[in-house]
């Protein structure tokens with residue numbers, strides 16, 4: 727018997743977004759398979775960050791549908807979207823967005839705390855293993871201000887993956903890093919996404935980063951194209 731077809735991790739149909747009277751993009755359609763790594767490229771200002779924010783349910787859109795593994799994001803209330811995000815999404819931002827008053831281990835454990843209330847022994851062990859996986863073993867009690875930019879981005883990657891999300895969104899994750907550190911961070915991000923079997927959508931200007939993807943898509947004002 728043939729297995730049932732797997733639902734796409736992401737299916738976007740006819741998405742349109744505008745701010746006030748200015749259109750950002752329209753008629754954006756694409757899908758991402760479970761475990762697939764897709765890079766989204768496009769000129770500055772074309773709407774890559776806006777699109778990722780829509781995919782995360784952090785921003786609204788004006789037309790079209792976003793369906794994640796069968797869940798229609800547009801049909802969820804704000805609260806339901808927040809619950810969905812906690813369970814299924816990891817987001818890596820260009821500017822790291824680590825919380826300055828929490829130490830490194832607490833930052834990485836945050837998604838588990840939001841899901842489970844407090845960090846039990848299993849959660850603490852998971853945080854430790856993620857810190858080891860991103861090369862930050864032993865630095866769990868440091869504060870973010872005591873880390874380099876590359877180390878901060880590795881904290882952000884560990885935090886995005888600690889709760890084993892099936893969907894990972896990364897917005898210019900190497901934009902603030904020097905080339906050698908950017909290469910190491912991209913190695914880590916793609917390796918961790920592959921190991922976890924997570925679908926990864928990466929918005930980037932970096933050709934080097936885009937080369938690592940299974941597929942590259944180009945966002946333009948009139949939709950998604952193959953470059």
Ligand SMILES: Nc1ncnc2c1ncn2[C@@H]1O[C@H](COP(=O)(O)OP(=O)(O)OP(=O)(O)O)[C@@H](O)[C@H]1O
Nearest residue numbers: 745746750768769770771772773774775776777931
């Ligand atoms: N809150 C907002 N209000 C009004 N316009 C906005 C807002 N956020 C973004 N924009 C506009 O929407 C467009 C898309 O911005 P966005 O940041 O998504 O582009 P981008 O492709 O990610 O750019 P870059 O590659 O430079 O990061 C831009 O013209 C931007 O000025």
